[in-house]
Structure formats: structure tokens, C-alpha cells
Amino acid sequence: MYSFFQKAILQWYFKTKRDLPWRTTTDPYSILVSEIMLQQTQVDRVIPKYLEFLKQFPNKETLAHSSPAEVLKYWKGLGFNKRALRLQEVCKTIVQKRNGVFPNTEKELLELKGIGSYTASAICSFSYNQDVVVLDTNIRRVFHRIFLGNKQEQNETLTKELKLLAEKILPHGQSRDWHNALMDLGATICTAQTPKCTQCPAQTFCSFTQIFEKASNEEKDKLLSLTRIKNKQGTFKDSNRYYRGRILDYLREHENVHLKILEKEFKKKYNKDINLILLDLEKDKLITLTPETISLPKN
Numbered sequence: 001m002y003s004f005f006q007k008a009i010l011q012w013y014f015k016t017k018r019d020l021p022w023r024t025t026t027d028p029y030s031i032l033v034s035e036i037m038l039q040q041t042q043v044d045r046v047i048p049k050y051l052e053f054l055k056q057f058p059n060k061e062t063l064a065h066s067s068p069a070e071v072l073k074y075w076k077g078l079g080f081n082k083r084a085l086r087l088q089e090v091c092k093t094i095v096q097k098r099n100g101v102f103p104n105t106e107k108e109l110l111e112l113k114g115i116g117s118y119t120a121s122a123i124c125s126f127s128y129n130q131d132v133v134v135l136d137t138n139i140r141r142v143f144h145r146i147f148l149g150n151k152q153e154q155n156e157t158l159t160k161e162l163k164l165l166a167e168k169i170l171p172h173g174q175s176r177d178w179h180n181a182l183m184d185l186g187a188t189i190c191t192a193q194t195p196k197c198t199q200c201p202a203q204t205f206c207s208f209t210q211i212f213e214k215a216s217n218e219e220k221d222k223l224l225s226l227t228r229i230k231n232k233q234g235t236f237k238d239s240n241r242y243y244r245g246r247i248l249d250y251l252r253e254h255e256n257v258h259l260k261i262l263e264k265e266f267k268k269k270y271n272k273d274i275n276l277i278l279l280d281l282e283k284d285k286l287i288t289l290t291p292e293t294i295s296l297p298k299n
Contacts, residue, residue: 138186
């Protein structure tokens, strides 16, 4: 069964695959940049920022030797700004402690502070085409639906079961194409809200399709909720994360700001006291605070 499933997915992928800039390279640094940017950010938003970022920081050495302020400026529009500094720290470690040699195993990649298990496996797959399992949100949903149907909701036990299943199905020597194909399937056909089951290359293998197509609208909603990764984040607007972003955007436009001017600006524009947010940003090393001024970090 698995060989027929693999063939159906890969044939569909080669006919319909998305044209994404990080798929034109196997350079581990470029793959790392794309993976960090794609965390919690939509593909369409990442594409122009990815191209712009690599133009400014074409290799790990350039990024490692740049100021954090410059890196944060080119991260504008992506949000979750700690990712930018984390990415830079990874590159600094490779350049300064590994003589510029990029790790090529999951074990070595995981030794780098700032790289987790998903990012390590993604680099091994997309850069080195190693036979490792990559389980992002899309791939988990695809496997859950096709092979487990309405078995259970997303949890730690299910994740382990899906990983074991993914290891069995992974076609030897085709990790890069295979995982790109599954990601495309989850992003365009087997979507979280409105799956297009009749257009899916795996519909004849899919236990979810067989249940979903016969279900009432109410039953369909329940089935979709089983295979949907729950969003743990609260409302973005008026959250501390929102104001953190606005403060950093302001500092991207102004080199060195008097603290009282910034406080007055935010009180006037948002009616928001930002003192605790500033301390939080300083703790995350995203700003430099003095008793009178605030700026993006210079080193």
C-alpha cells in the first residue's frame, strides 16, 4: 500500500509543486533562514522577506558579523523578533566555534542553541536529503487524516504514533521531494478548514475522506476539529506582542530615542504604558536601555 501511496503523492507533486525560492537551493544556511522565518508566519509573507534578507546577509559569516540592530531592521514585517537574534546566534556559533563548518547531522544541529528538533530534521531533509522524518503542522494533519481518520485529537501520544508511521512510509533517498510534496498537499488540498478531498491524490487511500464525504455538516465540523492543531495564542491586537512589535518598528525608524519621547508617543497613540514591555524587550536582548535612551542593540 505504501509504495502506491508514495507514487501517487510524488506524481501529483511533480505536476503541481509550488515555486518557492528556498526550494531552488540546498545551501544549509539558506534553508535555515527559511525554516526560522516560516515558523508561525505564512509563506506569502515570508517569500519577499527571505529574498531581501539573503540579499543583505548572503551567508552565515555576513549575518554573524552584523549588528543585531541591522538584523532586526531586515526582520521587519515578520514578527516574533526573537527569531532573528536566535538565527544570528546560531550563525555566530558556527562561525566562531565550528570554523564555519555547518553541521550535517541531527545530533550536531541539536547541539546548537536555537535549533530545535523540527528545524534540525528540516535542514537534514531539505539541505542534505537525508532519510529523516519532518513533521510540521501540515504533514501531521495529512498523515492523521489519511491513516488515522477520526481516531483521536492531537496530543503527545498521537504525535509519537504519527512519527512512527512517517518513518515507515518515508521513501528511501527522496526525503527532500517527499516532505515538500506532503507540505504542499497540506497547504493546498488537505487544508485545516476546507479540505478538497475530491482533488486529493491520496483520496483512495484516505480513511478521513471516506468518513468526511458521508458526514453531515455538524459531523464534518467535529471531524475537522480532531485533526486541527489548536492555536494557543490569544488575540494579537492589544496584546503585549502587538506593542512589542510597534516599539521595535518605531526604533527601526529612529536610531536613538529619548525614553520619555517614546513613552509619550505610545501614551498618545495607544493610551498604553509601555514600561513593563520595555523591560521585557530588554530581557530578550531586543533593545538597549539606558536611564534616558532606548535603541536597537548594537552588539
